[in-house]
Amino acid sequence: MSCRPRAPSDRQHFFDEEDGSNAPPRLQGHGLASKLVLCAVIACCCGATTIVAVCVISFIASGGGAAPRPSATSETNVVFASPRHVQQRSVINRLSLLKKSKRPARGVDEASMRAIFPEWFDQSGELAHEFVLHDLVLALSFLSQDLVEGAGLRPAQEN
Numbered sequence: 024m025s026c027r028p029r030a031p032s033d034r035q036h037f038f039d040e041e042d043g044s045n046a047p048p049r050l051q052g053h054g055l056a057s058k059l060v061l062c063a064v065i066a067c068c069c070g071a072t073t074i075v076a077v078c079v080i081s082f083i084a085s086g087g088g089a090a091p092r093p094s095a096t097s098e099t100n101v102v103f104a105s106p107r108h109v110q111q112r113s114v115i116n117r118l119s120l121l122k123k124s125k126r127p128a129r130g131v132d133e134a135s136m137r138a139i140f141p142e143w144f145d146q147s148g149e150l151a152h153e154f155v156l157h158d159l160v161l162a163l164s165f166l167s168q169d170l171v172e173g174a175g176l177r178p179a180q181e182n
Contacts, residue, residue, distance in 0.1 A: 114162045 122135040137144060140158070145151045 114158060115165060118158075118162055 117139050120135070120139050122132040124130055124132040140155075143151055143154050143158070
C-alpha cells in the first residue's frame with residue numbers, strides 16, 4: 024500500500040489558512056551579524072589572495088630560486104659556491120668559535136679547542152702541532168685569497 028496521502032485532510036499544511044493568503048512565508052532580511060560575517064569572509068579571502076600574489080611576485084623577482092652570481096665589486100656580498108669555498112667557510116667558521124681562556128691563563132680556552140677541533144689532539148691528549156699548523160695555514164691562505172680577489176688584484180681561481 025502506498026504512503027501517499029489520500030484525502031485533503033491527510034496532507035500537511037504548509038500555509039496558514041486562517042489569514043487567507045496562499046503566499047509562502049518569506050525569509051528574514053539580512054541582519055547586521057550576517058553582514059559582518061560576510062564582510063569578514065570576503066576580507067580573509069582577499070587577504071589570502073594578496074599574500075599568495077606577493078609571495079609569487081617576490082619569488083619571480085628574486086630570480087626564481089636560482090643561485091645568485093658572485094659580485095666582484097661587493098666585498099660584503101660574498102657567495103660561496105665552489106667546494107673550496109665550502110671548505111673555507113668550514114675552517115674559518117670553526118676558528119671563529121674558539122673562545123679566549125679566562126685569566127690568569129692566556130691564549131685559547133683548551134676546552135673549546137677540544138670541542139671544536141678534536142683532530143688537533145693525539146691519542147694521549149696532547150696537542151698535535153702538525154694538524155694545528157696545517158689548519159691555521161689553510162685558514163690564512165683562504166683569507167688572503169679572498170682579500171686579493173675582493174680587491175680585484177687577480178681573477179678568482181677554481182681548484
